[in-house]
Amino acid sequence: MGTKALLDSEPESNEWILTYADLMTLLLVFFILLFSMSTLENEKFTDAVRSLNMALEGAKGANSVINMEHEAPVKPEIPQESEEVLPADNLASSESELPNEAAMDSQNVAIDAEWQRLTDELESKFQIANATNAVEMGQPKDGKLVIRVKGSALFPSGEAEFHPQMMPMLDGIVQVMRKNPQYKVNIQGHTDNLPIRTLQFPSNWELSAVRATTVLRYFVRGGVQPTRVTATGYGDAIPLVVNNNLENRAKNRRIEFVLEKSE
Incomplete structure (x- = not known):
């Protein structure tokens, strides 16, 4: 048997599959x-x-x-340049808008000192005129100073011509007004509620108005400029106390001088 026949007759092997x-x-x-x-x-x-x-x-x-x-x-956007405002700048701006408390305090002190000087001058004049018992002077309030003079001390009952002995007191107010031209005065006449009916004074309104005007004319004759003086009659419309007895009626009969600094 030949070699080819021997090879063909050998059984087929699958080992190559493992290698593959x-x-x-x-x-x-x-x-x-x-x-x-x-x-x-x-x-x-x-x-x-x-x-x-x-x-x-x-x-x-x-x-x-x-x-x-x-x-x-x-890339983040770069903000536009803006002027930097420092805290001190804000503080200075806010402080400039606020009122200067130190300046206001100084101004108030100066005003109080001026009112005190005026009050001292008036009190001195009243003492010289021996009129302290007839005059009541209040404290400056709301830019005004009120001086009350008893009606019975200044005028006889039912009349509008003041007592001659009260002229030194009136002269003292005139002198203070002339020395302090920055002030004006309103002269106010007041009565009690007892009615009056005469040819000259049909009611308390006329009586109080004429009394106030009489004092005004005296001030003007004394050298006070007319533009600084006014006169008003209130009758019994503004009593200090109830008109229920003689003492209270006497308190309500009065002349008031209201001093106020001109604007």
Whole structure:
């Protein structure tokens, strides 16, 4: 029997399949390793590009080295320049709008001192005229000073001509008014509620008005400018106390001098 016939007669062997499988397995492992290495390098490269883009902080898409799956950070907008206002500037501005408390206090002290000087001058004049018992002087309030003179001390009952002995007291007020031209005075006549009905004075309104006007004329004759003096008659409309007895009626019969600084 020949050699060819011997080979053909040998049974077929499958061992080559094992070798082929091993080779394929090795090739697969090799390609997997290559793929893994390629992916790792790509990720490292991508991370490097991303870091570079973030460092540059350029405008949107303008600083990308390669196309990335995400957008590069947008460069923040630079605000327009504005003048810086320091806290001290705000404080100075607010303080300039507020009233100067020190200046106001100083002004109030000066006003109080001026009123005190005027009050002292009047009190001195009344003492010289021996009229302190007939005069009641209040405290300056709301820019006004009220001096009350008893009606019975200044005028006889039902008359409008003042007693001659009260002229020194009136002269004292005139002298103070002439010395202080920045003040004006309103002379107010008041009566009690007992009615009066005469040819000269049909009611207490006329009596109080004529009494106030009589004092005004005396002031003007004494040298006080007419523009600084006014006279008003109130009758029994503004009593100090209730007109229910002789004592209270005497209190309500009065002449008031209201001094006020001219504007």
